[in-house]
Amino acid sequence: MKKAKYRVFEKLRQLLDDKSAVTTKEVAKAMNLSRGVTSSYLAQLYHEGLLLKKGTKPVYWQLISNSQDAFAQLIGANGSLKNIVSQCKASVNYPPSGFPLIITGPSGSGKSYLASLIFKYAQQEGVINKGAHFVVLNCADYANNPELLSSVLFGYKKGTFTGADADKTGLVDQADNGYLFLDEVHRLPRESQEKLFVLLDSGKFYPLGENKHFKQVNVRFIFATTEKIEDKLLNTFLRRVPLKIALPGFSERPLIEKYQLIEFFLKHEANRINRTIKISFNTIQVLVNQKQEGNIGSLANKIKLLCAENFNSSDKKAIEIPNNKNISGPNVDWLVFKPNSQDLLVNLAKENSKKYLSTLLSTLYDNENKNQEISEQNLVLNQFVHDIKRNSVLLIYDQNFEKFLMQQLATATEKIGKKYGILKYLNSQKLCEAVKVLSVIQECPDLPDISNLLTLVSKHYPRTVYLCKQIRSCFKVDINNDWFIPIFLYAVFDEIAGKIESQNLLAIMVCHGGNVASDICAIVNELCGNYIFEAFDMPLNVSNHEIAQKIELYIRKQGRKYDGTILLFDMGSLSNLYKEVKVLLNNDLLVINNLTTEIALDLGLQIQQNKSFKKIAEKAESYPSTMSVKYFEGISQKANIIVSCMSGEGLAEEIKRILQKVLQTDVEIITMDYHELKTTLQRHDLSYFKNTNFILTTNNVDHQKELDVLNLYDIMDEDGDKRLRQLLKEMGETKKNVDKLTSELLKFFTIGGIKGRLRFLNPDVVIPEIQEIVAKFENYYHVALTNKFKLSLCMHLALMLERLMLDQTSDQESKDTQEKSKEEKDFYHVADKIFHNIEQKYNIKINDYELSLIYELFKTNSE
Ligand SMILES: Nc1ncnc2c1ncn2[C@@H]1O[C@H](COP(=O)(O)OP(=O)(O)OP(=O)(O)O)[C@@H](O)[C@H]1O
Secondary structure, three states, X not given: OOOHHHHHHHHHHHHOOOOOOEEHHHHHHHHOOOHHHHHHHHHHHHHOOOEEEEOOOOOEEEEOHHHOOHHXXXXXXXXXXXXXXXXXXXXXXXXXXXXXXXXXXXXXXXXXXXXXXXXXXXXXXXXXXOOOOEEEEEHHXXXXXXXXXXXXXXXXXXOOOOOOOOOEOOHHHHOOOOEXXXXXXXXXXXXXXXXXXXXXXXXXXOOEOOOOOOEEOOOEEEEEEOOXXXXXXXXXXXXXXXXXXXXXXXXXXXXXXXXXXXXHHHHHHHHHHOOEEEEEHHHHHHHHOOOOOOHHHHHHHHHHHHHHHOOOOOOOOEEEEOOOOOOOOOOOOEEEEOOOOOOOOOOOOHHHHHHHHHHHHHHHHHHHHOOOOHHHHHHHHHHHHHHHHHOHHHHHOOHHHHHHHHHHHHHHHHHHHHHOOOHHHOOHHHHHHHHHHHHHHHHOOOOOOOHHHHHHHHHHOHHHHHHHHHHHHOOOOOOOOOOHHHHHHHHHOOOOHHHHHOOOEEEEEEEEOOOHHHHHHHHHHHHHOOOOEEEEEEOOOOOHHHHHHHHHHHHHHHOOOOOEEEEEEOOOOHHHHHHHHHOOOOOEEEEEOOOOHHHHHHHHHHHHOOOOHHHHHHHHOOOOOOOOEEEEOOOOOOOEEEEEEOOOHHHHHHHHHHHHHHOOOOOEEEEEEHHHHHHHHHHOOHHHHOOEEEEEEOOOOOOOOOOOEEEXXXXXXXXXXXXXXXXXXXXXXXXXXXXXXHHHHHHHHHHHHHOOOOOOOOHHHHHHHHHHHHHHHHHHHOOOOOHHXXXXXXXXXXXXXXXXXXXXXXXXXXXXXXXXXXXXXXXXXXXXXXXXXXXXXXXXXXXXXXXXXXXHHHHHHHO
């Protein structure tokens, strides 16, 4: 039941239909109330900023709206057209006599309507007389006859052409001291545009057939076109039009304005035919979303047509416009527009809403900043709704719009609430609360910026914000502002947010084909009474990589850390998916490739009870044998060595093979490519590597200083070799094994390094032979050569063998005439013996020159 004072207000509005002001006595009489009571109500309305008071004894009352300017009736004047309106006002008031403007915009966007309002406003402002004319010419009507157009515009002299029996004035004359609106101005021929320059510059023009006596007028111009003005109009013409206004199409207007336009035409039609109009929500939704050419103009026609189409089939009292034909389902909800019903003053007191919303925002922000409970924030919203009900902002409620919003919200909330098992917490009373605030927000012309609060709530309630966003994405109409998230969160999720946020594990299910994942997800979440799982229904032919991408997107939206991730899926390779997903995560991962309701529920309940990842993962191993489970807490449950090579995983796999062949301790060798290693090191703390003995790489990589990261090439150095030996010793490897490993690694690198350089010899065969030679030198001299030296020696000897086979050393040999030291001679002697077998095999002779090079190598490396 509406409050009595607002009934007084509505009565006053009715009385003011015929007059410009009314007295208290007249209102009291019409309401059948005492003068004293009426006076008190009127005073309250006055204080609420809804009425104007004039004179004393008697006092005259007026509506604030009555004193509003012509643009007040333009839908969007306080919203998306706010700037445009203030520019139009400037074009009217600018001294001495305003300036011309051109309005562009698609067909039906309201160009003509805006032009007419500019004219009205000019009258209101008194810059033109009440009796001034608003003359309209659609240039397109004469586009094929420029002569005629010119004569219509500028008039003509008697005898100018056949049929010109007398002088005739043109539209320019008629518009003197008023406005001339030239629509579709791009159809104006060049000559007429040129004539207009002069008129715009000086107010002078010559009628057709007159070239002596010009006429002087004082005309204000408005031009309009649907075309791109730069392409269609002379630059010299455009330069004389300082203001260019572009009107947006219907689809670019904000939701509230789209709705208000629809409502405006429905009310207009209800009044015109004097019938109540009932229209289904779905049809409103279709109208809101329409993107057709013709914009507001065709919207008006469409509404008219809808009323006409349903006129006969409806009863006498009301026209019923049911669901659009393309929409199945019952016409459940209707909006009702009665004829001659008083407009609920949607436009009134809107300016106040910004003030109220700013206060609301700062209270919410302060509370959130102080980490206040969500119930506190809910209370703040309650208070807000209560306050606006108590005062004039009530009038900015458009109850029909509120109903419309409610329907949108309820549908989206039901869908998401079901999927995430939380529907019972999102009851309609809470939705009502949210809708009340949201409808004020939708109607506020200039919303305060809420981004700081949004950042805070996203941090404090990341999972719940995710759900709010899911709900928003289900809307059939665009409720496109950031206010939605915090308001909806506080108003609707107040009871459940804490529970939603308490989850420490991220749980995902993926299923191929149909809605299986979503269905199981809904059941499990519902049974757990909380949003535990997110589900992805994937097409049948989707790859693991695509699944991983989807999951990555979801993880990125989380905005918080979890202790671990649990991924259930129905088919495909477990280890491949594990690998794809694992790199995305900075936590433990359990992958189970068996998606049944029972298993999901068991996991869901454990997650709900905040069981640790480890416990859940261990239990998962005991699930039915048909399924496999893969998980690690940290990078691996076992002692491990990570091997990573810049040149790809192939190389790392080779090294893994060598390590596995030689090492005797029970250790897992994990390979990664370089990028994977880098991100893994960046994302994880030490605990993740708690079972990692060391990391072998082929290049340097940033890492936590506590971790042992060895560059494989450094192992060739003495220091690196020592470090590796130490680490292997700590693992329990014997010296013999360690020697074997280094020798294998050496062989591997030498072979790798030499492969591309040998043309005939097979490195796999020759390198072991050369390694044997090197070992003989070590034995003879009782030295342990460094790996690095061994590497370069092996390489040198392999190349030497091939060189000798190709007989490419004779020149250098002849030049080598220097006297040799005893030590060198001794070396030559020993080397002769050591190389004997290989010389035989390859049928070569290692000459003194080659021996001198080898001697040099030994000498420089032992210094
Ligand atoms: N902001 C608005 N508020 C209320 N009604 C509007 C608004 N804008 C346009 N209309 C209505 O929309 C209809 C189409 O507007 P109008 O004829 O001015 O468009 P136009 O851009 O001039 O179209 P065209 O290019 O086809 O001539 C009119 O009935 C007009 O009253």
